[in-house]
Amino acid sequence: MGLIKRKVRGILTIFAVVCVFAACTVSYKFNGASINYDKVKTISFENFPNRSDAFVWGPMESMFNTALQDIFMQQTRLKQVRQGGDLELAGEITKYDAYNKGVGSDGYSTMAELRMTVNVRFVNNTNHTEDFEQQFSASREYTASQQLASVQEELVDQMIDEIVEQIFNATVANW
Secondary structure (H helix, E strand, C coil): CHHHHHHHHHHHHHHHHHHHHHHCCCCCCCCCCCCCCCCCCEEEECCCCECCCCCCCCHHHHHHHHHHHHHHHHHCCCEECCCCCCEEEEEEEEEEEEEEEEECCCCCEEEEEEEEEEEEEEEECCCHHHCEEEEEEEEEEEECCCCHHHHHHHHHHHHHHHHHHHHHHHHHHCC
16 A cells, blocks of 8 residues: 555656646747847947928937937847948938827817837848838827827837837848
């Protein structure tokens, strides 16, 4: 009887260990970058000036340039150089506008939309078939009863994050 109890206990222990390991999950963080670091070691950024002809908000240019550089520095092992990097990013903020989206029964605007567009020129000096010039856009809605000045920084920050992620994915993610 003792032998049977030990075998049952052994089987239950193995079963418990298997259950514990099956319940555990392994988490991988993929940042999306698929860079051949043997060939691509550096990146250079030109300043993206705000060339929007409709509307200009002063802090937006520096917010965008900082966010763009930060994503590459945080999610890749590329070294930033002033010019002539293996990867080169240049461009400009071409549009920044606010539009009325909806009109209430009283004839006044109920919703507004803020839009931002950035033109990007990407050069991969190790593989010029990946070079491109492309526009990336984002927009955010807000209630027209709010003053733009009270929501502008938060909305611009959200749009910048979205556009910067689009640029990152288009340049080094190769999805």
